[in-house]
Amino acid sequence: MPSIEDELFPSTPGKFKIDRSNRQLNRCFASTSTMFLWALFLIALTASYLSFQSFVDSGSRYLTASWGGIQWEKQVRTSAQIHRSGGISVLVTGATGFVGSHVSLALRKRGDGVVGLDNYNNYYDPSLKRARASLLSSRGIFVVEGDLNDAKLLSKLFDVVAFTHVMHLAAQAGVRYALENPQSYVHSNIAGLVNLLETCKAANPQPAMVWASSSSVYGLNEKVPFSESDRTDQPASLYAATKKAGEEITHTYNHIYGLAITGLRFFTVYGPWGRPDMAYFSFTRNILQGKPITIYRGKNRVDLARDFTFIDDIVKGCLGSLDSSGKSTGSGGKKRGSAPYRIFNLGNTSPVTVPILVDILEKHLKVKAKRNFVEMPGNGDVPFTHANISSARKEFGYKPTTDLETGLKKFVRWYLSYYGYNTKAKLVQ
Numbered sequence: 145m146p147s148i149e150d151e152l153f154p155s156t157p158g159k160f161k162i163d164r165s166n167r168q169l170n171r172c173f174a175s176t177s178t179m180f181l182w183a184l185f186l187i188a189l190t191a192s193y194l195s196f197q198s199f200v201d202s203g204s205r206y207l208t209a210s211w212g213g214i215q216w217e218k219q220v221r222t223s224a225q226i227h228r229s230g231g232i233s234v235l236v237t238g239a240t241g242f243v244g245s246h247v248s249l250a251l252r253k254r255g256d257g258v259v260g261l262d263n264y265n266n267y268y269d270p271s272l273k274r275a276r277a278s279l280l281s282s283r284g285i286f287v288v289e290g291d292l293n294d295a296k297l298l299s300k301l302f303d304v305v306a307f308t309h310v311m312h313l314a315a316q317a318g319v320r321y322a323l324e325n326p327q328s329y330v331h332s333n334i335a336g337l338v339n340l341l342e343t344c345k346a347a348n349p350q351p352a353m354v355w356a357s358s359s360s361v362y363g364l365n366e367k368v369p370f371s372e373s374d375r376t377d378q379p380a381s382l383y384a385a386t387k388k389a390g391e392e393i394t395h396t397y398n399h400i401y402g403l404a405i406t407g408l409r410f411f412t413v414y415g416p417w418g419r420p421d422m423a424y425f426s427f428t429r430n431i432l433q434g435k436p437i438t439i440y441r442g443k444n445r446v447d448l449a450r451d452f453t454f455i456d457d458i459v460k461g462c463l464g465s466l467d468s469s470g471k472s473t474g475s476g477g478k479k480r481g482s483a484p485y486r487i488f489n490l491g492n493t494s495p496v497t498v499p500i501l502v503d504i505l506e507k508h509l510k511v512k513a514k515r516n517f518v519e520m521p522g523n524g525d526v527p528f529t530h531a532n533i534s535s536a537r538k539e540f541g542y543k544p545t546t547d548l549e550t551g552l553k554k555f556v557r558w559y560l561s562y563y564g565y566n567t568k569a570k571l572v573q
């Protein structure tokens with residue numbers, strides 16, 4: 145298996161050759177007028193190259209065309225192969241993301257077929273995604289590099305494999321980043337979702353879909369703990385609004401086309417191989433580097449709290465949802481009967497305040513944090529979250545077992561090892 149360095153710096157840079165012959169040029173530059181015309185031509189060529197390049201740069205965040213071909217199809221087919229009786233074949237979107245990589249590995253471990261899809265966008269350090277991809281590849285999971293909005297790619301994937309399930313985890317995550325880049329939420333969480341649903345609806349047979357909604361849909365809801373039947377019409381961030389829109393959109397596809405759909409409201413998921421933009425991760429980085437951390441506080445200096453949920457518990461919830469998803473009834477875009485439409489909270493059911501989270505990190509890191517308390521800015525945050533998980537428990541026996549203390553210990557152990565704190569030379573973060 146190639147190492148992560150090999151993937152980043154391929155040994156064969158390509159087939160581009162520089163033509164050093166100047167005989168042709170000598171003839172062209174024979175007269176001044178020809179030189180002038182030639183100069184104009186070069187300027188036009190450069191201008192069109194630059195505009196093409198900027199088109200490529202702006203598009204490359206999302207779209208790549210590095211798929212297709214006999215070898216590629218063979219890799220997809222092999223990766224989708226099921227190795228247990230009664231197993232399923234799953235297309236996992238966002239497979240090199242935090243939750244996606246863990247779910248892919250768990251499915252593969254129990255013998256299910258898994259094909260990943262990921263666009264490796266640069267919302268956070270793509271090298272972490274490449275490292276996760278390397279791990280997946282070592283377990284025989286092929287990750288297709290491409291974007292949800294690439295309809296041809298999605299339809300090709302379903303031509304090659306009759307996926308029984310789609311685990312849709314690709315998304316623009318993060319509550320506060322929506323202030324900076326609102327369009328990326330629309331691109332991934334709305335347009336990308338619809339594109340995927342269009343493909344699933346048209347597939348024959350149709351897969352069942354399980355996808356990641358968010359605890360943030362509860363928004364300004366004050367009734368605790370949050371139950372699936374509580375109101376979700378007061379989102380506090382654009383992120384939350386796009387996830388809520390996703391719930392409505394998936395309902396439509398269930399209603400019209402008979403797609404079996406399960407939405408999972410994840411509550412602040414954390415753990416090894418996590419997302420660097422999240423508080424527990426960036427706090428750890430700053431604490432180790434001796435930099436201050438900013439802790440938001442609510443009105444009247446009330447601490448914010450989250451129902452932090454350990455990744456292994458989320459993975460159990462995802463697999464339980466896939467196994468109990470029921471079947472889609474339609475085919476080729478035609479509904480043949482009603483199909484299940486479900487929404488579940490996946491949380492830990494025991495909220496912890498942010499300062500206590502920092503206490504636990506300090507204990508595991510054996511370093512004191514430099515705490516800087518500020519009033520919660522109007523950035524989309526909500527004061528607290530708390531999941532009622534009785535529906536998921538009833539439906540597929542969901543039962544979280546990892547408390548924050550234990551989960552953060554596992555995260556810190558991974559973090560120190562991944563970033564080289566256990567060796568003499570610290571790696572650059």
Ligand SMILES: O=C(O)[C@H]1O[C@H](OP(=O)(O)OP(=O)(O)OC[C@H]2O[C@@H](n3ccc(=O)[nH]c3=O)[C@H](O)[C@@H]2O)[C@H](O)[C@@H](O)[C@H]1O
Pocket residue numbers: 317318319357358359360410411412413421422423424438439440441448449450498525
């Ligand atoms: O459950 C979800 O659906 C979401 O969970 C996560 O959002 P959040 O619960 O906001 O997690 P996270 O950023 O770790 O902040 C945690 C706490 O630290 C506070 N916080 C944060 C940053 C900071 O600098 N200081 C601070 O006090 C902050 O105010 C908050 O109280 C996912 O990112 C999101 O993609 C989505 O999945």
